[in-house]
Amino acid sequence: MAPPPPTITPTGPVGPLVTGQRYTDASGYVELVPGDAPVVIVAPHGGTQSPSALPDRSCSACVTVNDFNTQELARAIVDTFRVRTGLRPALLTNQLHRRKFDGNRDLAEATGGTAALTNTWTWWHAAIDSAKAGVVRRATRGILIDLHGHGHSVPRLELGYLLSASELRSSDTTLNITAAMGRSSVARLAADTRNAGNRGLALLRGPQSFGALIAARGYPAVPSPSDPAPLVGQEYFDGGYNTQRHGSAGGGAIDAIQIECNLSGVRDTAAARGAFASALVTALLQYLDVHYGWRPPAG
Numbered sequence: 001m002a003p004p005p006p007t008i009t010p011t012g013p014v015g016p017l018v019t020g021q022r023y024t025d026a027s028g029y030v031e032l033v034p035g036d037a038p039v040v041i042v043a044p045h046g047g048t049q050s051p052s053a054l055p056d057r058s059c060s061a062c063v064t065v066n067d068f069n070t071q072e073l074a075r076a077i078v079d080t081f082r083v084r085t086g087l088r089p090a091l092l093t094n095q096l097h098r099r100k101f102d103g104n105r106d107l108a109e110a111t112g113g114t115a116a117l118t119n120t121w122t123w124w125h126a127a128i129d130s131a132k133a134g135v136v137r138r139a140t141r142g143i144l145i146d147l148h149g150h151g152h153s154v155p156r157l158e159l160g161y162l163l164s165a166s167e168l169r170s171s172d173t174t175l176n177i178t179a180a181m182g183r184s185s186v187a188r189l190a191a192d193t194r195n196a197g198n199r200g201l202a203l204l205r206g207p208q209s210f211g212a213l214i215a216a217r218g219y220p221a222v223p224s225p226s227d228p229a230p231l232v233g234q235e236y237f238d239g240g241y242n243t244q245r246h247g248s249a250g251g252g253a254i255d256a257i258q259i260e261c262n263l264s265g266v267r268d269t270a271a272a273r274g275a276f277a278s279a280l281v282t283a284l285l286q287y288l289d290v291h292y293g294w295r296p297p298a299g
């Protein structure tokens with residue numbers, strides 16, 4: 001009898017991928033639902049599964065607290081976008097609780113050294129790459145949103161572009177001199193958004209920045225025109241591993257924004273999530289139109 005063929009573990013989702021279908025890594029820990037809109041939504045800290053077979057992450061600086069309801073919020077955003085446009089953003093969700101696996105860290109910190117999760121981590125980022133490639137194929141350019149929840153004292157959205165709070169407190173002149181936007185997660189768009197008036201720092205806190213568009217829908221955000229930078233002493237998340245790896249800081253066609261959501265009135269109840277998803281999709285569609293020149297097909 002011939003020996004059984006060797007087991008080959010795919011390092012990413014095996015295509016061709018079907019829009020709206022669910023794909024997971026071999027363990028079922030992380031999930032991709034491919035889309036057909038120029039948007040990728042990633043929810044790395046909203047999983048609830050906690051299999052006892054997996055040890056808890058034990059790295060010394062590991063954060064193991066989940067971002068409550070952010071997977072549900074991500075799904076509400078995708079559903080709202082579909083209803084509004086007929087097209088679906090790609091959706092990536094980590095099903096594992098953060099104490100087991102962190103979908104927004106490098107390999108060592110993400111897995112806490114658990115070798116059994118190496119394939120999960122590799123698959124997760126390959127799946128994000130696959131979703132980004134799908135956007136480029138269909139629309140040339142697009143945006144990735146890494147969706148989180150914070151517990152900081154100021155109830156506002158914290159938009160992370162890889163510029164620190166102290167950098168954001170600098171004047172536009174200083175930031176221009178230091179070429180800060182070129183290191184941001186929207187570096188590409190800051191250089192080539194359609195209207196020259198929106199380029200550079202204006203993409204972060206000008207009148208058509210994402211902060212401006214979402215604040216106008218009733219959800220305060222930093223940075224934005226009315227709140228251009230966190231004050232000294234205020235907590236602020238400026239973007240993490242996914243924003244760095246999957247945005248346009250290092251080039252590439254996909255820009256990234258980390259959105260850290262406050263809890264109350266944004267993600268605490270199904271009604272709040274629905275209302276916020278509606279506002280966010282409105283702001284996102286404006287952003288795609290103004291900056292990328294993309295509009296959904298007329299229905």
Ligand SMILES: [Zn+2]
Pocket residue numbers: 045067147148149
């Ligand atoms: Zn988070």
